[in-house]
Amino acid sequence: MVAGAVHLLTRYRVWAPRTYSLIRIYTWAIALPPTLAAWVVAAAFLPEWWTPEIFQAAHGTQHELHLLGDLTARVEPTLAYMMLMFAIGAAVFAAWSGWQSYLRVGKVITRLQTDVEPAQPQQLALLNEAASRYGLEVGVVPSDYPISFVWGFSRSKLIVSTGLLRTLNEQELAGLLEHEAAHHQRRDNLIKLALAFCGYSSLVFPFTRRLLKWRAMQVEQLCDEIAACRTNAPLDIASALVKLRRRTSPTPLAASSFIADDSSSFHSRVSALIESVDRTDLPVIPVHSTRMARAITFTLIFVGSLLVTNYISPLGFHHAAESLIQLFI
Secondary structure (H helix, E strand, O other): OHHHHHHHHHHOOOOOOOHHHHHHHHHHHHHHHHHHHHHHHHHHHHHHHHOHHHHHHHHOOOOOOHHHHHHHHHHOOHHHHHHHHHHHHHHHHHHHHHHHHHHHHHHHHHOEOOOOOOOOHHHHHHHHHHHHHOOOEEEEEOEOOOOEEEEOOOOOEEEEEHHHHHHOOHHHHHHHHHHHHHHHHHOHHHHHHHHHHHHHOOOOHHHHHHHHHHHHHHHHHHHHHHHHHHHOOHHHHHHHHHHHHHHHOOOOOOOOOOOOOOHHHHHHHHHHHHHHHHOOOOOOOOOHHHHHHHHHHHHHHHHHHHHHHHHHOOOHHHHHHHHHHHHHO
């Protein structure tokens, strides 16, 4: 609900937070519910695993799965069927989504050609120079269709097509390469995978899928801002967007993280780049070590809080869960 309200406020320009702030809001909206749910479940059942003596002393021997048994006894087997249907539905949806992605890649592959005009040497030199500066490998695809994306998680590879290289001039290509390099440095592929797992594990995964889309739009805009900051040429990046949009219109195949795959995202990104011409406060990309430190800190807080809770009050959350379940019985 909070993320939906934020989206509406920003869409109608009632509130204009920084792009990085919006990304954080959407990220926490996707990741926090399943994380909190996992913490509560672990805190409730940890005493039985970690301190079985204390657990048995408080409950005796007749305590088999009472946290679930008392709650579901009156609605069985309907609840079991509902949970089974949900699991099947989630699996089918995930398979369908993966199949759609496979088909999109297949459409791109059918457009690949091996007899296309090669790229200019100066463009290939610019591509290799930018890739080596950020530790990226390079793969050039012989195709008239414009393609560019970063493939992989840690040792990433920058994939571009000869059609894209011929479409853009050197200034526009430099902006696009900085955009893709920002994705690589932010580890966006890895984060996207982790958030997709969080989203599909939620009971409201159709809504989290929309949140993932909103977040992806903001990530693209942030990478535009980073590229504009590094090249000091936001209009060249906007020009590259317009050129590639025209080349892929009316049905872009989403073969590039740079090319906007819907009108709303396209207009929003171009407008933001034009408005940023006179700005001097464009964001600085977070370094990878900082992100890694945050991930380690979060993991330590998650595990440490469980252990501290189990040490101070072993059955505290367990009894709280029992009390809450009693309200539904």
